Amino acid sequence: MxxxxxxxxxxxxxxxxxxxxxxxxxKIQARIxxxxxxxxxxxxxxxxxxFYYKKDxxxxxxLSRFYKSLIxxxxxxxxxxxxxxxxxxxxxxxxxxxxxxxxxxxxxxxxYVFMGAQSQSFLSTTMPVPDLAKGxxxxxxxxxxxxxxxxxxxxxxxxxxxxxxxxxxxxxxxIAKSAMISEVVRVxxxxxxxxxxxxxxxxxxxxxxGFLATIVYFIGYVILLNEKPFSILKAKIDVIEGGVLEYAAxxxxxxxxxxxxxxxxxxxxxxxxxxxxxxxxxxxxxxxFNIILSLIMPIALSILVAFSPILTFRQIYPSAVGLSVLGAxxxxxxxLGV
Amino acid sequence: xxxxxxxxxxxxxxxVHPALIEPYRIRLFVNDEIVEDCxxxxxxxxxxxxxxxxxxxxxKALLITERVCGICSNVHxxxxxxxxxxxxxxxxxxxxxxxxxxINEIQRIASHLIFFGHAFEVLGHETFAMRSFLLREVFMDLxxxxxxxxxxxxxxxxxGIRPRADxxxxxxxxxxxxxxxxxKKYREYVERILAxxxxxxxxxxxxxxxxxxxxxxxxxGPNGRASGWNYDIRTLMHEYEPFDFEVIVLNEGDNKAxxxxxxxxxFECLKIIRQILKNLPxxxxxxxxxxxxxxxxxxxxxxAFRGELMHSCALDSQGLIRGYKIRTPTPTNLAAMxxxxxxxxxxxAILTIASCDPCLTCCTRVEVINFDxxxxxxxxxxxxxxxxx
Amino acid sequence: xGLKAIARKNAIHAMLVYTGGCNxxxxxxxxxxxxxxxxxxxxxxxxxxxxxxADVLIVTGCVTWQMVEPLKKLYSLIPDPKGVVAVGACAxxxxxxxxxxxxxxxxxxxxxxxxxxIPVDVKVPGCAPRPEDIIMGAVKAVPKLMEAP
Ligand code: SF4
Numbered sequence: 001m002x003x004x005x006x007x008x009x010x011x012x013x014x015x016x017x018x019x020x021x022x023x024x025x026x027k028i029q030a031r032i033x034x035x036x037x038x039x040x041x042x043x044x045x046x047x048x049x050x051f052y053y054k055k056d057x058x059x060x061x062x063l064s065r066f067y068k069s070l071i072x073x074x075x076x077x078x079x080x081x082x083x084x085x086x087x088x089x090x091x092x093x094x095x096x097x098x099x100x101x102x103x104x105x106x107x108x109x110x111x112y113v114f115m116g117a118q119s120q121s122f123l124s125t126t127m128p129v130p131d132l133a134k135g136x137x138x139x140x141x142x143x144x145x146x147x148x149x150x151x152x153x154x155x156x157x158x159x160x161x162x163x164x165x166x167x168x169x170x171x172x173x174x175i176a177k178s179a180m181i182s183e184v185v186r187v188x189x190x191x192x193x194x195x196x197x198x199x200x201x202x203x204x205x206x207x208x209x210g211f212l213a214t215i216v217y218f219i220g221y222v223i224l225l226n227e228k229p230f231s232i233l234k235a236k237i238d239v240i241e242g243g244v245l246e247y248a249a250x251x252x253x254x255x256x257x258x259x260x261x262x263x264x265x266x267x268x269x270x271x272x273x274x275x276x277x278x279x280x281x282x283x284x285x286x287x288x289f290n291i292i293l294s295l296i297m298p299i300a301l302s303i304l305v306a307f308s309p310i311l312t313f314r315q316i317y318p319s320a321v322g323l324s325v326l327g328a329x330x331x332x333x334x335x336l337g338v
Numbered sequence: 339x340x341x342x343x344x345x346x347x348x349x350x351x352x353x354v355h356p357a358l359i360e361p362y363r364i365r366l367f368v369n370d371e372i373v374e375d376c377x378x379x380x381x382x383x384x385x386x387x388x389x390x391x392x393x394x395x396x397x398k399a400l401l402i403t404e405r406v407c408g409i410c411s412n413v414h415x416x417x418x419x420x421x422x423x424x425x426x427x428x429x430x431x432x433x434x435x436x437x438x439x440x441i442n443e444i445q446r447i448a449s450h451l452i453f454f455g456h457a458f459e460v461l462g463h464e465t466f467a468m469r470s471f472l473l474r475e476v477f478m479d480l481x482x483x484x485x486x487x488x489x490x491x492x493x494x495x496x497x498g499i500r501p502r503a504d505x506x507x508x509x510x511x512x513x514x515x516x517x518x519x520x521x522k523k524y525r526e527y528v529e530r531i532l533a534x535x536x537x538x539x540x541x542x543x544x545x546x547x548x549x550x551x552x553x554x555x556x557x558x559g560p561n562g563r564a565s566g567w568n569y570d571i572r573t574l575m576h577e578y579e580p581f582d583f584e585v586i587v588l589n590e591g592d593n594k595a596x597x598x599x600x601x602x603x604x605f606e607c608l609k610i611i612r613q614i615l616k617n618l619p620x621x622x623x624x625x626x627x628x629x630x631x632x633x634x635x636x637x638x639x640x641x642a643f644r645g646e647l648m649h650s651c652a653l654d655s656q657g658l659i660r661g662y663k664i665r666t667p668t669p670t671n672l673a674a675m676x677x678x679x680x681x682x683x684x685x686x687a688i689l690t691i692a693s694c695d696p697c698l699t700c701c702t703r704v705e706v707i708n709f710d711x712x713x714x715x716x717x718x719x720x721x722x723x724x725x726x727x
Numbered sequence: 728x729g730l731k732a733i734a735r736k737n738a739i740h741a742m743l744v745y746t747g748g749c750n751x752x753x754x755x756x757x758x759x760x761x762x763x764x765x766x767x768x769x770x771x772x773x774x775x776x777x778x779x780x781a782d783v784l785i786v787t788g789c790v791t792w793q794m795v796e797p798l799k800k801l802y803s804l805i806p807d808p809k810g811v812v813a814v815g816a817c818a819x820x821x822x823x824x825x826x827x828x829x830x831x832x833x834x835x836x837x838x839x840x841x842x843x844x845i846p847v848d849v850k851v852p853g854c855a856p857r858p859e860d861i862i863m864g865a866v867k868a869v870p871k872l873m874e875a876p
Binding site for chain 1: 345346347348349350351352353354355356357363367370371379382458459460461462463464465468469472536537539540683684685686688689
Binding site for chain 3: 026030033034035036037038039041042043046047049050052053054055056057059121122123127128129130236240241245246247248249252
């Protein structure tokens, strides 16, 4: 019972809260670009409401039912990611552990592959312009939708890109010498289990491996969210938005929620794991601290986005490998050093 | 004979797409991520300008030639005026020539800044793109002060310039203040671009175009000059004789060179503008002493912002236009880019195409395809035969 | 004003389609979007390149025959409610391409008024219109969106 109530409260708090994050991001970018920028609620909150009120249309997709269901699946995955980091879920089976988190993240990533494979937007191959008979350079060649190409890129990103995040996720667990989140919090913030509020006594963030892991975690966060320097799978200039192109009306609102929630949840998990302040709906002080501190990552992200171009695979492979090495280094230090 | 490569799939982009705001279609033939072959279809903006001009009085025709392209409107007006002036032997006063050069260089800078905006947008770097559009506003304002419209200043008329576009002393002062201010900011901007390692890693070594290829495909203008081909028609034009400027030639021939070449060229334009402001001669601005009459077929070559531009036409005895012909730089530039983007990643290939600064509205006209039975077909015929899809 | 209308007023996604013509209008629209001096985003207009996301379609240029079908298709893909803004003399009446013809009489390449192809709500005249006007045009389409059921 308590489980249900806390989960419900968590969902009710986190979804609207996550919707102001894109507004803050946009505002920061706009300030860097010397302009005023949209009001804070516009890109997230009002946009979602507006899409919700639009008339539903059928997406052009290979299996449109399946395509539509992917969005709801995505939202549930992200919500469960948040639930797993909540204290009331900590003693349910082994889910609140590194395995649960990594498993869900992997699922989340693979959604983009399915979306890309399904969506058939008219912006590429099916555009009604007469171009088939011309040139005759490649007659009879398989013509691919942009989204399918995006799906291929998503597979590549799954293979290399997400490695840094997982390695960085391992570090706090290695320091706590346990696979459970509760132990990670206990190491950093022993008072959490008894007091109404206590600041963490020895947060992992301020140790050497913890700091290295934070850097890697941040970049991994950017990669997992497909944001600017690593946004190759939805690079605006060739695949436009990738697999999510065909979502319209309510489904688009769902997509916005899913993406922004992931933005929030990943940084909330960061605060839980590296600072020892969990997202606990039953202890309001921790809750408030957690959601305020989890703004840091999106803000850092928006600054990074404003100053970086899109990288191609030429640059992504080396940088992902380099970051993984850095993460592995942090892991080794954390195992040896304690 | 070129060996036919095995190609896995085709990715087609456009005409409605964020990377190519203008309507054209890119077909990339790729293996995985690597572009093996590329084809650009550019006839989507065809609106039959050369046919429209047939039979119009010359002065009226200026309205249409100005609307060949909105980025380089002045180039087309001036060049169509030059054709008639050369054919009918009309003397142009010195002051008019100076002001024509002034507006042309102002628009050249604006055009190069659009290029930066577009290139950085394609690169994914919004901040620099916006910065370049912000810098460009200076020149849009100046164009509005001189010509009365931000996009279509319509300065040259046959025999001189429009009286409205004459430079007053206060306007001269405004121009020199603005360009001094601009130069300071612009220098900072260029330095920041060159110092940004992430951008440079995207630009260097991508989209190589050798000098031989540049000459073979006739990639004129900044693209040819970035490949080491020293070819600038401004050095041959009598209007540009009084001014002292350098032709910037770089040898690398990659995307970085094409960006840097334009960045440096803007400084040369500023140099020319300063010289104009300093030694602008006094005197009349327009020579109305001419009558349209029979004119033989005349050709005028011109250095547009993107390369070599040709206008040519003849007039019949009533002064109506016959046989107007325009050849703009972009078709040949694009042909060179089709060559240059082979062997790169898709994202880089689109950047390469953007880096030649395509401006397609001007270059689309009759498209004829030669089939084996040596039959010519227009696009309309093809569509009738094969259908749209 | 219900929540629906407020939401629609506060977030407008605009999409640009360019259908021929010279580049002037096109660059001015891009200017209105990208130049920090005009910055369309501060008026709650966000830019998108995906018809599924758009509310307002900004059409520029005289529609050439190859662009007719894509334009129709694009319009049909936008979920209701939607508005169309025709920017520039070309989109409104065909400008010189339609009205200043020499010997040929009728220019068959140009299908100009956009009105002929898709319903237009707001017209922004000018050749090329100033970015201020374009922003105003995009915002003027909002009441129609707000009143829609
Ligand atoms: S209205 Fe004028 S500026 Fe706009 S596209 Fe047409 S000719 Fe160009």
